[in-house]
Amino acid sequence: MDPTRSDAFLSFVHDWSDTAESAAATAGRLARLTPAQRNRRALTHPAELTWFVLDALTDLSIDARRRDLTEAEELAAFVEQHAAAAPLRDPADYPAMTLRARAAREHGNALRQKDQVTEALVAFERAAALYDSSPAAARDSAAMLRGIGLVQHQLQDSLAGIAKIRAAAALFEEVGDQGGVALSLLYEASVLYEADDPASAAPLFRRALHIARELGDEPLQAALQGNLAHCAVWAGQLAVAVAFFHSAMTLYEKHGMLTDRPRLLWGLARVVGEQGRIDEAL
Secondary structure, eight states, X not given: OOGGGSHHHHHHHHHHHHHHHHHHHHHHHHHTSOHHHHHHHHHHOGGGOOHHHHHHHHHHHHHHTTTOHHXXXXXXXXXXXXXXXXXXXXXXXXXXXXXXXXXXXXHXXXXXXXXXXXXXXXXXXXXXXXXXXXXXXXXXXXXXXXXXXXXXXXXXXXXXXXXXXXXXXXXXXXXXXXXXXXXXHHHHHHHHHHTTOHHHHHHHHHHHHHHHHHHTOHHHHHHHHHHHHHHHHHTTOHHHHHHHHHHHHHHHHHHTOOSSHHHHHHHHHHHHHHTTOHHHHO
């Protein structure tokens, strides 16, 4: 008999789904509170902060990075603070260290995007120590490795940063995570672009865009099209740049990606200005 058709298994799946759905609703309510209100709630209702709720809050922190970096960092800090004390009875066999490591890693990512690179590196080191102390999924380790690489670049050690990002991409490739590969390519290309080498960056952006289109990942497509637009500006391909800018902006608006929108608008204004359409640029 197929064990996945047993009454016991189906009951487990039903309970798991109900618990996850309830946790997502609780996480949403917590995310809408101010940091002070959220901390008070944690003191008065500590039983709410289950593994499911904290994991859902981590997802909300990641999502917030597209529109509000302060909100993203505050949520990530809250999760990391409370992850160590989270009741792990649901699911009982989920390794505590993995939750705590993910919380530290995403806190590091939020800090990195706020340019608080020293604090970000410390958070990534906390995650690394946790991963070293407990078995962890390869993709989690790869994501942490990529984060460290980005911080190394921001600390002016771009060669070491690129090496880390490439190592992360290899791990993602090994486990068949094409989304992870695409994001690693985007970050490696971004490092090259910021190091004044857009000619080397553009092919990596294009490879990542091909993967993102295959995956149907529109937010990633938007980020890549925006970067390819900047590369096209550098190459003097203004018509190509405008096409990429407009495609990216459409997806930015669709998915509420507010944090990157000003940079994209500035790039588009620059192109329009170089084409002599000054009124539009202004």
